[in-house]
Amino acid sequence: MKKKDPQAIIIQQFSEDLEALESYTRDLWQFLPLPICYINPYQVILDTNLALEDFFGWESLELVGEKVEKLFVYKSRAQEIYQRVLKEKRVVNEEGEVLRKDGQKRIVNISASIRENHESHMIGFYFAFSDIGELKKLQTELEKKVEERTEELQERNEELEKFHKFTVGRELKIIELKEEIERLKKELT
Numbered sequence: 001m002k003k004k005d006p007q008a009i010i011i012q013q014f015s016e017d018l019e020a021l022e023s024y025t026r027d028l029w030q031f032l033p034l035p036i037c038y039i040n041p042y043q044v045i046l047d048t049n050l051a052l053e054d055f056f057g058w059e060s061l062e063l064v065g066e067k068v069e070k071l072f073v074y075k076s077r078a079q080e081i082y083q084r085v086l087k088e089k090r091v092v093n094e095e096g097e098v099l100r101k102d103g104q105k106r107i108v109n110i111s112a113s114i115r116e117n118h119e120s121h122m123i124g125f126y127f128a129f130s131d132i133g134e135l136k137k138l139q140t141e142l143e144k145k146v147e148e149r150t151e152e153l154q155e156r157n158e159e160l161e162k163f164h165k166f167t168v169g170r171e172l173k174i175i176e177l178k179e180e181i182e183r184l185k186k187e188l189t
Contacts, residue, residue, distance in 0.1 A: 035129045038115070039068045041122060043082060055129065057101035068127060073097040073105050085112045085125055098129060107133045 029036070035052035037045050045068055048060045056063075056071060063070070069078035077096045084091045093109040100106060108129045115124045 037063070037068065037071075037127050038124055039127060040124050043068050043078070043125075045070075046124065052129070055100075055106075055131065056098070062101075071098050071129075073099045081110055081112055081127075082125070085114055086122075089114045093130075095132070106131055107136050 029047075030050050032049055033051050035055040036049045037052055038047040039045050045063045045066050048058075048063050052058075052063075053060055067078075068082075069075040072078040074097065081091055081094055081096070084094070090111075090113045092111045094111070096108055096110045098106050098108050109132050111128045111130075113126050114122050115126060117123045
């Protein structure tokens with residue numbers, strides 16, 4: 001029976017461990033419920049997760065190889081975020097408008113981060129999108145209700161001011177009449 005080379009055993013074990021780690025990373029990437037894509041330094045999409053496919057309506061194969069700006073309503077917004085990430089290395093919750101495959105526009109918070117290799121050289125970026133459309137809609141509704149309520153309160157305040165002027169005017173007139181009565185009483189006596 002031939003004895004296995006210890007170095008070959010270590011290499012085989014290392015290879016199996018690396019495969020297991022790659023599988024784990026891929027499973028985690030696909031599991032994440034937040035739409036995420038990985039892009040290269042030239043802003044070309046290299047990978048997407050299932051949540052991004054669901055959110056945007058694009059198959060991963062339709063996006064891989066495309067510029068990330070394809071996901072944005074305003075291509076300049078993609079460039080602004082890209083430039084900020086280059087400068088700051090990380091951008092969190094930047095509002096933007098994205099475009100689904102079916103043409104629907106969605107308001108999202110965009111977070112992006114640089115990915116570096118072991119020598120701290122930038123090798124790509126992660127972009128993550130969180131839908132805030134419902135939140136924005138609720139905010140708009142609340143602002144409208146606040147505006148309506150403010151108008152109602154202003155109208156009520158104006159009514160109270162008119163009532164106050166009327167009652168104060170009436171009280172002043174009563175005081176004036178009482179003084180007139182007192183003056184007339186004095187004249188009679």
